[in-house]
Amino acid sequence: xxDLKQLRDDPQKFSERLNRRxxxxxxxxxxxxxxxxxxxxxxxxxxxRSNVIGKVMGERIRAGAHPQDPELKDLREEANQIKAxxxxxxxxxxxxxxxxxxxxxxxxxxxxxxxxxxxxEEDNVEVRRWGDEYIPQTVNLPHWELGEKQGILNFERxxxxxxxxxxxxxxAGAALERALIxxxxxxxxxxxxxxxxxxxxxxxxxxxxxxxxxxxxxxSFQCKxxxxxxxxxxxxxxxxxxxxxxxxASDLPIYHCAYTPCFRREAGSYGxxxxxxxxxxxxxxxxxxxxxxxxTSEQEHQMLVQNAEAILQGLKLPYRVIELCTGDLGFAAxxxxxxxxxLPSAGKYREISSCSNFDDFQARRGSIRFKEAGQKGTxxxxxxxxSGLAVGRxxxxxxxxxxxxxxTVRLPEALQPYLGREIL
RNA sequence: GGAGAGGUGGCAGAGUGGUCGAAUGCACUCGACUUGAAAUCGAGAGAAUCGAAAGAUUCCGGGGGUUCGAAUCCCCCCCUCUCCGCCA
Numbered sequence: 449x450x451d452l453k454q455l456r457d458d459p460q461k462f463s464e465r466l467n468r469r470x471x472x473x474x475x476x477x478x479x480x481x482x483x484x485x486x487x488x489x490x491x492x493x494x495x496x497r498s499n500v501i502g503k504v505m506g507e508r509i510r511a512g513a514h515p516q517d518p519e520l521k522d523l524r525e526e527a528n529q530i531k532a533x534x535x536x537x538x539x540x541x542x543x544x545x546x547x548x549x550x551x552x553x554x555x556x557x558x559x560x561x562x563x564x565x566x567x568x569e570e571d572n573v574e575v576r577r578w579g580d581e582y583i584p585q586t587v588n589l590p591h592w593e594l595g596e597k598q599g600i601l602n603f604e605r606x607x608x609x610x611x612x613x614x615x616x617x618x619x620a621g622a623a624l625e626r627a628l629i630x631x632x633x634x635x636x637x638x639x640x641x642x643x644x645x646x647x648x649x650x651x652x653x654x655x656x657x658x659x660x661x662x663x664x665x666x667x668s669f670q671c672k673x674x675x676x677x678x679x680x681x682x683x684x685x686x687x688x689x690x691x692x693x694x695x696x697a698s699d700l701p702i703y704h705c706a707y708t709p710c711f712r713r714e715a716g717s718y719g720x721x722x723x724x725x726x727x728x729x730x731x732x733x734x735x736x737x738x739x740x741x742x743x744t745s746e747q748e749h750q751m752l753v754q755n756a757e758a759i760l761q762g763l764k765l766p767y768r769v770i771e772l773c774t775g776d777l778g779f780a781a782x783x784x785x786x787x788x789x790x791l792p793s794a795g796k797y798r799e800i801s802s803c804s805n806f807d808d809f810q811a812r813r814g815s816i817r818f819k820e821a822g823q824k825g826t827x828x829x830x831x832x833x834x835s836g837l838a839v840g841r842x843x844x845x846x847x848x849x850x851x852x853x854x855x856t857v858r859l860p861e862a863l864q865p866y867l868g869r870e871i872l
Numbered sequence: 873g874g875a876g877a878g879g880u881g882g883c884a885g886a887g888u889g890g891u892c893g894a895a896u897g898c899a900c901u902c903g904a905c906u907u908g909a910a911a912u913c914g915a916g917a918g919a920a921u922c923g924a925a926a927g928a929u930u931c932c933g934g935g936g937g938u939u940c941g942a943a944u945c946c947c948c949c950c951c952u953c954u955c956c957g958c959c960a
Contacts, residue, residue, distance in 0.1 A: 489928095505940050822917095
C-alpha cells in the first residue's frame with residue numbers, strides 16, 4: 449500500500465513518481481481522504497463531549513446523586529442527542545473509509561529512484577551475462593520431447609488426472625526434481641537462509657498483504673468454501689508469517705528459504721508456452737524471502753540476486769540479469785531484477801527467477817513493523833523476495849543445456865552427488 | 873463433527889458496568905550505586921489517526937446490540953486449547 453500521508457503532503461511529487469509506471473488518477477483518493485478527515489473531526493468532537501458527560505455522570509452518581517435528578521436528566525438527554533447524531537455520521541464515515549481503502553489497495557508501489565523508466569519489456573535493461581561459454585553449440589531436442597522419450601516427463605496422462613498444463617515426473621525425472629530442490633536448499637541454507645515449509649493454502653488477507661489481491665484474483669486458484677487460496681508463490685505465506693507483528697530491530701534481518709509447490713491459473717496465457725515445463729498450473733519453487741531494516745534494503749536486494757545467481761552458476765547454466773523498467777515492474781515491487789536462463793529450444797533467455805524489493809509496500813499492507821529499542825513508535829520493515837529458483841524451469845534448462853549428441857544428458861557436476869550418477 | 877475452556881499492551885498475566893489505556897512480572901530506556909559489568913534501587917515508557925503544538929479520538933480476537941457510560945452485560949462470527957469421535 450502506498451503511504452497516504454506522503455501522497456497528501458506532496459501529491460505533485462507523488463504522482464510524478466507513480467506515473468513513471470503508467471497513468472494513475474490520484475484525485476479521487478485525495479478527495480475521499482479530505483472528506484473522510486473532515487467527517488472524522490466532526491465525529492471526534494461529538495465523541496469527546498459524550499465522553500465528558502459520561503465521566504461527569506459517573507462522578508455524580510458515585511458521590512450519591514440520584515439518577516432522577518434534573519441535572520442528570522439534562523445531561524442524559526444531551527448524551528442521547530449526541531448518540532443520535534453519531535449514529536447518522538458513522539455509516540457515512542465507514543463507507544468513506546472503506547472506499548478509500550479499496551482505492552488505495554489498487555494503487556501499485558512507487559518505483560524506486562534507480563529503476564529505469566520505460567513502457568514495457570522492450571525497455572528492460574540487461575545488467576550482465578554469465579556463462580556464455582556453456583551455451584551448447586549443437587541443436588538439441590526441446591526438453592519435453594527429450595523427457596517424454598526418456599519416460600521421465602508425462603504430460604498426456606497428467607491431463608487425464610488434472611488438465612493441460614500439468615506434469616507428472618517419473619523415475620529419474622522425479623529424482624532430478626528432488627535433487628534440484630535439495631541442491632538449492634542446501635546452497636541457500638549455507639548462505640544464511642532459515643528453511644521454512646509454510647502452508648500453501650492461504651487466506652484472503654495474506655494475498656492482500658503481499659499484493660496479489662484485490663487486483664489479480666483471476667490469477668489464483670480459490671477454495672471458495674473456506675476463504676482459502678492455493679499459494680501462487682511462497683512469497684505469500686512466508687512474508688505473511690510476520691503479518692500484524694511488531695518485531696524488535698534486533699530480529700532483523702530475517703532470511704527465509706522455502707521449497708513449496710506453487711499454483712497459478714495462467715489466465716490469459718492461452719497458447720503461450722503450451723508445451724513443456726515452462727508454464728504449468730502447478731510447479732515447484734525454492735523461494736528466498738527477506739525482512740530487513742529499511743536502511744539496508746538496497747544492499748540486501750543485491751545480495752539476494754547474488755544468492756539466486758549462485759544456483760545457476762553452481763549448475764553452470766548460462767544466464768543474464770535483467771533490470772525491469774518501471775513499465776514492466778510487478779504491482780508491489782519498487783525494483784526488480786529477473787534472471788533469465790539460456791533455453792536452447794527457444795533460442796533465447798527465459799525468466800527463471802525474479803528478485804524484487806518491495807520497500808515498505810507489503811509491510812504497510814500487512815502491518816509488519818519493527819521497533820528500535822528505546823525509541824518511540826514503530827517503522828515498517830522492508831520486504832524482499834526472489835526465486836532461488838523455479839525448479840521446473842531449471843530442470844528444463846538442465847535437460848536442454850546438458851543434452852549430448854546421443855540423446856543422453858550429462859548431469860551438472862553439482863547434481864551428481866545428489867543423484868548418484870553422471871548420465872541421465 | 874460433539875462437549876467444555878479461553879482470546880487483554882513486545883511477551884506473560886490481573887481485571888465482571890463509571891476516575892481502566894488498563895495492576896503486576898519479564899523485556900526496554902534513563903539515572904544512582906560500581907573501576908566496569910551483574911545484581912539492587914529510583915524514574916520513565918503501549919499502538920494508530922488528526923494536529924506545528926497543546927491536545928482530541930480510536931484500540932482489551934472481529935462484527936453488531938444494551939447503557940448517559942462497556943475490557944466487563946447480550947447476540948453473531950473467527951481463532952486457540954482440552955476431552956471425545958474420525959483420520960494421514
